[in-house]
Amino acid sequence: MLITTQDEFADKTIAETLGLVKGNTIRARHVGKDIMAGLRNLVGGEITEYTKMLAESREQSIDRMIKHAEELGADGIVCLRFTTSAVMQGSAELLAYGTAVKFKK
Numbered sequence: 001m002l003i004t005t006q007d008e009f010a011d012k013t014i015a016e017t018l019g020l021v022k023g024n025t026i027r028a029r030h031v032g033k034d035i036m037a038g039l040r041n042l043v044g045g046e047i048t049e050y051t052k053m054l055a056e057s058r059e060q061s062i063d064r065m066i067k068h069a070e071e072l073g074a075d076g077i078v079c080l081r082f083t084t085s086a087v088m089q090g091s092a093e094l095l096a097y098g099t100a101v102k103f104k105k
Contacts, residue, residue: 001066002076003098009076015104018072020097023064025057028091054094058082061096074100 008014061082069077077098085093 001069001074003062003066003080004076004078005080007078009078009103012076013104014078014101016102018069018074018100018102021065021068021072021074021077021100022095022097023061023066023068024093024095025060025064026087026091026093027053027057057094058096061094065096065098069098069100072100073102075103076101 002009002012062080065077065080077100080096080098083095083097085095087093
């Protein structure tokens, strides 16, 4: 599945727009990771526990969005975007969304 943040692909012609596709995940913080992050906050530097958690969340959201696009018979996704929102204290949703398209053969 081809995916871009742009409105179109430079080497492909869009024949049909299939509509919005999305994938999301909701993750809660882990107490052990919070303790490590708090300690790291004291000395500075990257909080790798959260970096890893967010990277996994992005990948899972993209995978779910791709599955949605495949169910529609899409060849690609344009205008990929991410958004986050707090669901409750200590957890957040990460949403990947874009427009599913079919290419001219």
